[in-house]
Amino acid sequence: xxxxxxxxxxxxxxxxxxxxxxxxxxxxxxxxxxxxxxxxxxxxxxxxxxxxxxxxxxxxxxxxxxxxxxxxxxxxxxxxxxxxxxxxxxxxxxxxxxxxxxxxxxxxxxxxxxxxxxxxxxxxxxxxxxxxxxxxxxxxxxxxxxxxxxxxxxxxxxxxxxxxxxxxxxxxxxxxxxxxxxxxxxxxxxxxxxxxxxxxxxxxxxxxxxxxxxxxxxxxxxxxxxxxxxxxxxxxxxxxxxxxxxxxxxxxxxxxxxxxxxxxxxxxxxxxxxxxxxxxxxxxxxxxxxxxxxxxxxxxxxxxxxxxxxxxxxxxxxxxxxxxxxxxxxxxxxxxxxxxxxxxxxxxxxxxxxxxxxxxxxxxxxxxxxxxxxxxxxxxxxxxxxxxxxxxxxxxxxxxxxxxxxxxxxxxxxxxxxxxxxxxxxxxxxxxxxxxxxxxxxxxxxxxxxxxxxxxxxxxxxxxxxxxxxxxxxxxxxxxxxxx
Numbered sequence: 001x002x003x004x005x006x007x008x009x010x011x012x013x014x015x016x017x018x019x020x021x022x023x024x025x026x027x028x029x030x031x032x033x034x035x036x037x038x039x040x041x042x043x044x045x046x047x048x049x050x051x052x053x054x055x056x057x058x059x060x061x062x063x064x065x066x067x068x069x070x071x072x073x074x075x076x077x078x079x080x081x082x083x084x085x086x087x088x089x090x091x092x093x094x095x096x097x098x099x100x101x102x103x104x105x106x107x108x109x110x111x112x113x114x115x116x117x118x119x120x121x122x123x124x125x126x127x128x129x130x131x132x133x134x135x136x137x138x139x140x141x142x143x144x145x146x147x148x149x150x151x152x153x154x155x156x157x158x159x160x161x162x163x164x165x166x167x168x169x170x171x172x173x174x175x176x177x178x179x180x181x182x183x184x185x186x187x188x189x190x191x192x193x194x195x196x197x198x199x200x201x202x203x204x205x206x207x208x209x210x211x212x213x214x215x216x217x218x219x220x221x222x223x224x225x226x227x228x229x230x231x232x233x234x235x236x237x238x239x240x241x242x243x244x245x246x247x248x249x250x251x252x253x254x255x256x257x258x259x260x261x262x263x264x265x266x267x268x269x270x271x272x273x274x275x276x277x278x279x280x281x282x283x284x285x286x287x288x289x290x291x292x293x294x295x296x297x298x299x300x301x302x303x304x305x306x307x308x309x310x311x312x313x314x315x316x317x318x319x320x321x322x323x324x325x326x327x328x329x330x331x332x333x334x335x336x337x338x339x340x341x342x343x344x345x346x347x348x349x350x351x352x353x354x355x356x357x358x359x360x361x362x363x364x365x366x367x368x369x370x371x372x373x374x375x376x377x378x379x380x381x382x383x384x385x386x387x388x389x390x391x392x393x394x395x396x397x398x399x400x401x402x403x404x405x406x407x408x409x410x411x412x413x414x415x416x417x418x419x420x421x422x423x424x425x426x427x428x429x430x431x432x433x434x435x436x437x438x439x440x441x442x443x444x445x446x447x448x449x450x451x452x453x454x455x456x457x458x459x460x461x462x463x464x465x466x467x468x469x470x471x472x473x474x475x476x477x478x479x480x481x482x483x484x
Contacts, residue, residue, distance in 0.1 A: 017168040023057035024091045031092060031102050032063055032166050034085035034130035035110030036118025039294055040185055041088045044109050054097035055090055061171045063087035063132055071170050078296045080124045089169050099138050103145050109187055113157040119188045120255050132166035178328035184218035185252050192253060192263055193224055193326045195246035195290035196271035197279030202249045204340040205270050215258035216251060222331045224248035224292055232330045241284045250329050260298050264305045274317040292326035348457045350374035350418050351450060358456050367410045376455050386424050390431045399447040400440055418452035
């Protein structure tokens with residue numbers, strides 16, 4: 001009944017019911033470990049060991065459930081009724097890596113003292129700690145290492161890792177296996193995935209709002225939930241819309257420091273979830289709004305948060321955010337990572353009357369000072385160019401409205417680029433011309449391009465002001481508008 005090479009199974013002396021597409025060879029052996037959510041386990045094994053030199057392949061799936069359970073689904077396993085454990089099945093080359101090395105690593109990447117639990121959110125028999133051996137030699141090695149861990153590492157706790165023969169293993173659904181990312185994880189971190197328009201802005205604003213690495217361990221931008229027969233798509237391919245991938249961010253977070261509910265609420269606040277396949281001027285299925293959950297608990301939270309925002313924020317508009325399991329995620333090209341990296345940003349007041357110094361917010365709001373509300377950006381040219389910053393500027397607002405943005409009306413809300421070098425002046429004018437020609441065609445862009453004559457930091461409470469109870473900041477979608 002097994003899909004792997006029968007000769008391999010025979011060499012292992014196992015009668016286990018193994019249904020998998022795991023890659024094997026005549027010299028490879030099988031190892032199976034359960035230590036909480038299998039996504040993190042697979043990711044850590046793939047990152048730590050050399051593939052295919054040491055490990056040929058890794059599959060996530062369901063092991064050692066009730067004898068009357070065959071090919072269980074993720075949903076059924078999560079009920080706990082099947083008694084299956086979320087497990088990684090590993091095909092390894094004994095000549096290049098020992099079973100002892102694998103088992104030692106397994107004990108290092110999870111907590112073997114918590115019964116049917118890993119971290120605060122993964123609770124249930126499916127998250128138990130287990131080593132499922134396929135040979136008597138593996139059984140002996142696992143038992144010896146467990147004893148070592150108990151006596152020398154954790155003498156004051158009880159190691160509850162079960163050591164049993166591998167009786168059954170079934171590959172998990174494809175959604176559980178197609179995450180190809182270099183994202184950093186920890187023993188206790190979990191993964192979350194969101195699509196909210198252009199991924200540059202989404203990554204940037206998540207990093208700005210949450211503490212890295214205390215709350216968020218790492219973020220990667222990439223492509224999620226596209227056509228199943230397309231793997232590792234390019235940015236160019238995704239932009240055609242033919243792959244059906246969404247620009248998304250994969251977030252590795254610490255549940256004990258920030259909840260999935262907080263992440264999801266923030267996601268809804270930074271984009272417009274009522275526009276189908278578009279965010280601002282960015283149009284296409286790759287810019288759709290989506291939440292891609294990795295556990296049933298995340299699915300439940302996402303739906304409840306969506307319902308709240310529908311009821312309280314968007315009463316007259318339908319939220320079109322898709323809530324789906326994370327079926328696939330591929331890191332975007334390296335140059336997309338940390339794309340909007342900057343050294344610092346200050347908000348303040350620029351190019352006002354020369355006889356007015358250090359104006360107050362209240363004074364600027366009268367319009368009498370002629371200051372513009374502006375951001376002063378300190379950036380590293382080797383990481384992001386002035387051209388990229390200027391292009392992003394044109395994407396995040398409407399440069400055709402004179403002295404206004406949405407409901408904000410007055411000279412302090414005018415569109416302006418204030419250059420500090422002749423090179424910046426030249427770049428700004430050329431970018432403006434491109435946007436005039438290709439984006440706004442017959443509608444004149446009114447953005448003023450002037451030298452930066454003066455700039456005063458705004459009051460401290462305005463700095464990094466992202467109190468989303470008052471604003472809906474659509475950084476991801478490339479435009480800013482008032483919250484409904």
